[in-house]
Amino acid sequence: MQKNNKIYQEILVCKANKKKLLAILLDPDKIVWETLGSLSDKINQSPATHIFIGGSLVTSTRIDELIVLLKQKISLPIVLFPGNPSQISNEADGILFLSLLSGRNPDFLIEHQVKAAPLLKQTQLEIIPTGYILIESGTTTAVETVSQTKPLNRNNNDLVLATAQAGEMLGNHLIYLEAGSGAQQSVPQEMIQLVSGNLEIPLIVGGGIISLLEINKMYDAGADLVVIGTAFENDTHFFEKGHAFENL
Numbered sequence: 001m002q003k004n005n006k007i008y009q010e011i012l013v014c015k016a017n018k019k020k021l022l023a024i025l026l027d028p029d030k031i032v033w034e035t036l037g038s039l040s041d042k043i044n045q046s047p048a049t050h051i052f053i054g055g056s057l058v059t060s061t062r063i064d065e066l067i068v069l070l071k072q073k074i075s076l077p078i079v080l081f082p083g084n085p086s087q088i089s090n091e092a093d094g095i096l097f098l099s100l101l102s103g104r105n106p107d108f109l110i111e112h113q114v115k116a117a118p119l120l121k122q123t124q125l126e127i128i129p130t131g132y133i134l135i136e137s138g139t140t141t142a143v144e145t146v147s148q149t150k151p152l153n154r155n156n157n158d159l160v161l162a163t164a165q166a167g168e169m170l171g172n173h174l175i176y177l178e179a180g181s182g183a184q185q186s187v188p189q190e191m192i193q194l195v196s197g198n199l200e201i202p203l204i205v206g207g208g209i210i211s212l213l214e215i216n217k218m219y220d221a222g223a224d225l226v227v228i229g230t231a232f233e234n235d236t237h238f239f240e241k242g243h244a245f246e247n248l
């Protein structure tokens with residue numbers, strides 16, 4: 001099925017070597033085009049290992065253009081993180097082919113994927129099947145609103161673990177524990193520890209992470225890749241503040 005699996009193989013190698021990964025999430029709707037050059041410089045100066053592009057509510061029709069411009073300056077892998085099939089771009093290197101396992105809305109479990117499959121067949125994108133699990137985080141997040149699903153209770157570790165393991169057994173290559181963009185509370189560390197300790201496949205954690213210290217705590221708990229969106233969007237100096245990363 002897959003045209004290549006370079007991005008995923010590198011993630012596996014990093015996991016095996018305990019090298020932690022960091023994705024900067026860019027929402028195409030929030031790009032200030034005039035400052036894309038300096039944004040690219042900041043990304044190059046940051047410890048980021050991947051760029052994720054997407055969001056729950058993206059309306060921009062300039063995703064191709066954004067990726068082409070980023071690629072002129074940045075050599076990191078660019079991975080789509082789409083809220084729906086309209087965010088597919090053949091300019092990217094790969095796509096998280098997400099299934100929202102925490103919800104029971106068939107549209108986000110399988111319907112969008114059925115619509116996306118013929119489109120993806122025509123691209124060269126590396127397709128990375130990803131079990132996506134939304135965790136309660138204090139407020140109603142965009143993912144919850146758009147998907148019309150409820151997040152899993154942040155105290156119900158057993159249910160989150162069973163959901164992640166079901167995702168792995170279904171053949172997903174990654175599990176993504178998501179608190180939601182701009183979440184009040186990020187995913188609890190005990191939950192990350194439990195899930196990562198009982199999965200073979202790599203674990204992504206994102207949503208509401210706003211300090212370098214917190215990123216390190218996520219790594220220590222067992223996250224293989226951490227996603228930073230809002231904190232970098234609000235302050236492109238975010239990665240210059242505080243101490244260096246221990247694990248990157």
Ligand code: 1GP
Pocket residue numbers: 025178179180181182183205206207208209227228229230231
């Ligand atoms: C959202 O996990 C990502 O899908 C990133 O969240 O914007 O809160 O960093 P933040």
